[in-house]
Amino acid sequence: MPDQNTRLYFELFNEIGIIAQLNRAALEQHLTDGMVLPQFSVLNHLIRVQDGRTPQELASAFQVPKTSMTHTLQGLEKAGFVDVRANEKDKRSKRIWITDAGRTFREKSIASLGPEIKEIAAAITPKQVEDALPFLCALREHLDKARD
Amino acid sequence: MPDQNTRLYFELFNEIGIIAQLNRAALEQHLTDGMVLPQFSVLNHLIRVQDGRTPQELASAFQVPKTSMTHTLQGLEKAGFVDVRANEKDKRSKRIWITDAGRTFREKSIASLGPEIKEIAAAITPKQVEDALPFLCALREHLDKARD
DNA sequence: ACTATATTGTTCGATATCGAACTAAATGGA
DNA sequence: TCCATTTAGTTCGATATCGAACAATATAGT
Numbered sequence: 217m218p219d220q221n222t223r224l225y226f227e228l229f230n231e232i233g234i235i236a237q238l239n240r241a242a243l244e245q246h247l248t249d250g251m252v253l254p255q256f257s258v259l260n261h262l263i264r265v266q267d268g269r270t271p272q273e274l275a276s277a278f279q280v281p282k283t284s285m286t287h288t289l290q291g292l293e294k295a296g297f298v299d300v301r302a303n304e305k306d307k308r309s310k311r312i313w314i315t316d317a318g319r320t321f322r323e324k325s326i327a328s329l330g331p332e333i334k335e336i337a338a339a340i341t342p343k344q345v346e347d348a349l350p351f352l353c354a355l356r357e358h359l360d361k362a363r364d
Numbered sequence: 365m366p367d368q369n370t371r372l373y374f375e376l377f378n379e380i381g382i383i384a385q386l387n388r389a390a391l392e393q394h395l396t397d398g399m400v401l402p403q404f405s406v407l408n409h410l411i412r413v414q415d416g417r418t419p420q421e422l423a424s425a426f427q428v429p430k431t432s433m434t435h436t437l438q439g440l441e442k443a444g445f446v447d448v449r450a451n452e453k454d455k456r457s458k459r460i461w462i463t464d465a466g467r468t469f470r471e472k473s474i475a476s477l478g479p480e481i482k483e484i485a486a487a488i489t490p491k492q493v494e495d496a497l498p499f500l501c502a503l504r505e506h507l508d509k510a511r512d
Numbered sequence: 513a514c515t516a517t518a519t520t521g522t523t524c525g526a527t528a529t530c531g532a533a534c535t536a537a538a539t540g541g542a
Numbered sequence: 543t544c545c546a547t548t549t550a551g552t553t554c555g556a557t558a559t560c561g562a563a564c565a566a567t568a569t570a571g572t
Contacts, residue, residue, distance in 0.1 A: 235500065286551065307536080307537060309549090339506040351488075358488060400558075432559055456566060
């Protein structure tokens with residue numbers, strides 16, 4: 217493995233790390249009630265994929281340790297944005313449902329992000345994003361698989 | 365802004381966030397001495413760009429708050445991987461120099477990452493990375509500019 | 513030169529993150 | 543059925559992250 221290649225992959229992950237960083241900071245400026253990105257992302261996921269997910273499914277979806285997801289969900293529950301109910305099919309487990317307040321919060325947040333997204337879209341077109349996504353998905357999937 | 369586009373950009377940042385997450389976890393498994401990704405990244409930056417940077421320059425480079433960089437540097441200094449010296453040209457400021465121990469640590473870490481990178485390179489070719497980088501750089505630069 | 517403003521870095525407190533150890537429930541052999 | 547192993551989720555403790563407030567120094571405008 218020539219050093220040049222190592223450098224290339226380092227640069228890739230460096231850029232990705234910084235983008236994640238900037239995205240997080242920008243997004244959290246639009247979230248009220250002290251919500252943070254992981255909490256907002258969970259709300260989105262519950263709507264996009266379907267609610268009724270278990271905490272473990274959510275942790276896997278976001279590739280965070282389950283302890284982190286516990287913490288995230290506790291915050292969402294305290295804010296009244298999700299309901300945590302027992303899972304009849306597996307009594308070790310729970311299921312997470314988004315509440316009306318959660319839906320409203322999400323919608324308001326997205327609305328307030330509108331101008332931001334519009335601005336990004338002016339510089340980075342949807343077409344470009346579509347073209348880039350397969351690469352990112354492949355990279356994600358590979359890292360995911362290699363995780364043992 | 366149609367909802368479809370919003371969704372697209374959300375997905376983009378979601379993928380990027382997860383990749384950053386996975387990269388961090390994978391990388392930290394190869395770091396000894398309890399070093400974490402930001403500390404390793406700083407060492408890399410000091411070699412790649414040139415050491416003698418100020419903490420503020422480093423914070424900007426990684427787009428983290430300066431308090432976070434203070435913390436990162438304190439860890440590196442305690443480990444003996446960087447020297448923090450006064451900045452003659454600006455007495456508010458400091459300059460960071462990598463030590464021999466820091467260089468050695470970085471080299472060993474990179475060596476131990478070799479197989480990992482090789483494995484990634486098998487799935488994601490350097491060519492693909494090169495093709496993807498301009499998009500990521502553009503996105504990063506835009507977010508950076510939009511940060512006010 | 514003088515003063516207002518900006519910049520650098522720190523400390524502090526609140527919160528986020530996560531690994532280890534734990535409990536409870538499910539699963540898979542014998 | 544019984545017991546070993548696996549899985550879901552929590553608690554706990556250590557550390558990371560970051561905003562606010564601060565002190566020291568630099569810069570800009572007059």
